[in-house]
Amino acid sequence: MNTALPFVDWFRHSSPYINAHRGRTFVILIEGEGMVCDHGEQLVQDLALLHTLGVRLVVVFGIRPQVQTALSEAGIEPQRHEGRWIADASIMAHVERVAAEQRLWLEARLSLGLPNTPLHGIELTAVSGNLVMAKPLGVRGGIDFDHSGEVRRVRSVAIEGLLDQGAMPVLPPLGYSSTGEVFDLEAAEVAQQVAVALKADKLILLGDAEGLHDDQGRLLRQMSPAEAEPQRRQADVDSEISRHLSAACAAARHGVARTHLVSWRDRDALLGELFTRDGVGTMITQHRYEQLRPAELGDVAGLLELLEPLEARGMLVARSRERLEHEIDDYLVIERDGMIIGCAALHTYPDEAMGELACVAVHDDYRGGKRGEMLLTEVERRARRQGMTRLFALTTHTSHWFFEHGFQLADLADLPTLKRDTYNQARRSKILLKSLG
Known part of the structure; x- marks a missing residue:
């Protein structure tokens, strides 16, 4: 019986958060590295748990490492500029294929209902589609970015309709234009724009780093966008932390109450951030908690x-x-x-x-x-x-x-x-x- 006591104590202390999160809208980004090996399996199970607790989830997934591997195997070295690769036709072929494979993998895991698994008896409807409209980056600094794009519009009414039906929208880092083209997008930007369009209660960015640290290496639990900006400016423009901080600060400034930076490396990070008072990562918010x-x-x-x-x-x-x-x-x-x-x-x-x-x-x-x-x-x-x-x-x-x-x-x-x-x-x-x- 004693071995159960810590769990029981944690469960009692988490009950206010269970109640507070019910019916709320969370946009969760899982970077490509977090989708592989056991990390991805655990995250899917945690997503299912959040769903059963009544959280309205929109999941955005990244594919950068998988695409990079595919390009390397094909002997393609993408040209980069300002932190983005230039997605020509040959690169887009790999981007679209990898995005489809990752989406199918994620949907298959969300459909898993075998006995003796955490998803037993849970029915999840994962839905993807042309829910994010995009436009090309165009020519910048004399460089034509081809099919590298940015978010133009989020079809928020359609996503809200899916959420109202109890479905879980699953969004790849792709966008579609009114002329029928497909564009390669930054996953963090997709997550940020979706969170803002839905007026989401939380934007959760699962990346490599557990959050932000001060000069002594101590984890910073909470920051305002203004406090986080210096770290964003100091980060390499092509780094994940730069992309995540840009998304977090923009989301906070445009009405998303709380953005959380946590690590997929910690199997307990997602639930620990949401159901404990202090969390395990860094929260970016305009409003002090x-x-x-x-x-x-x-x-x-x-x-x-x-x-x-x-x-x-x-x-x-x-x-x-x-x-x-x-x-x-x-x-x-x-x-x-x-x-x-x-x-x-x-x-x-x-x-x-x-x-x-x-x-x-x-x-x-x-x-x-x-x-x-x-x-x-x-x-x-x-x-x-x-x-x-x-x-x-x-x-x-x-x-x-x-x-x-x-x-x-x-x-x-x-x-x-x-x-x-x-x-x-x-x-x-x-x-x-x-x-x-």
């Missing part, structure tokens, strides 16, 4: 859950629901994807122009990210706006943190009269004071 804001009455339950372990350890004075509701306007919270992970309060004593920094708390899982400093900075800003000239705090466990942020030891006589009269002698809290001048 972790924000510092004033507390609201609806946050009281989250505050109680955050504070209870600290109160049990004697680090904080116990606060009742009624007290939190009464003082809610004094509180700031850090909310992360619907969960309260940090808080602080400012209680003011206007007659003495003093404020109390109280109830500073950060969830154990989210310490070390300077969230305490963020709360302190905002409390100080709020105190100054209200005319406070000094800030005090009472603590039994964390005096060194306050010392590091400019507080000094003080005496009982330094407290406002009302606070001095209610000081709990049994707790013997250290009194710390900081000037806001």
Whole structure:
């Protein structure tokens, strides 16, 4: 039984996401490398699972490595310019053949319903077709790109109709023109344009890299398009990360709520990104999913859950629901994807122009990210706006943190009269004071 407990715990914590994702539209790009060997089989099974959970899926697949292999075997070396190969007739013959083979492979796997497989009993209708219209890149820098093209229009009404019928549109990196021509497209651009046209809730880009990293090699969990742009500009124009960042930033700027960069190399990446609070890759979004804001009455339950372990350890004075509701306007919270992970309060004593920094708390899982400093900075800003000239705090466990942020030891006589009269002698809290001048 014990071996099942971690799974049960994960399942309980994933339930809010299962509910939140039901009925949502996700556009998922699987790059060509992710379609081979066991990686592709696992991804197909995860797509089927998402489908059974009520997610409306559009799948875009890449074929770059497969086409490159086919060209090498045929002794064809494509001419490249600005990160794209020039798709002449000989290259297009291979592009079209490989795209058809990959689409058939994917549709066959999505139809697999054998006993003892994760897809047993699941019926998926995968549909492809002329759902993306294209136009030629034309002549650029004196180079005629021939049948290399770009997306002109996405037939969003047709795709929405398929989704409404419970089907899963499967789109190759090909586009069609009104004159009956076929064009080679970038898979990442197709995914981005489809996500924007459908006003998708998520665009998920499964590539080689797990996401973006900072200068110390640490994974960046969340970035805005503006924050991601420098990395895009530094990347090689022909690199996968350049294509993915271009798609992610453009999608975010055009209304796609969240774009996720995750790796097909991690067999758990897709589900881990969607059903855990922190995910496993990098999310590009215009809207912060972790924000510092004033507390609201609806946050009281989250505050109680955050504070209870600290109160049990004697680090904080116990606060009742009624007290939190009464003082809610004094509180700031850090909310992360619907969960309260940090808080602080400012209680003011206007007659003495003093404020109390109280109830500073950060969830154990989210310490070390300077969230305490963020709360302190905002409390100080709020105190100054209200005319406070000094800030005090009472603590039994964390005096060194306050010392590091400019507080000094003080005496009982330094407290406002009302606070001095209610000081709990049994707790013997250290009194710390900081000037806001």
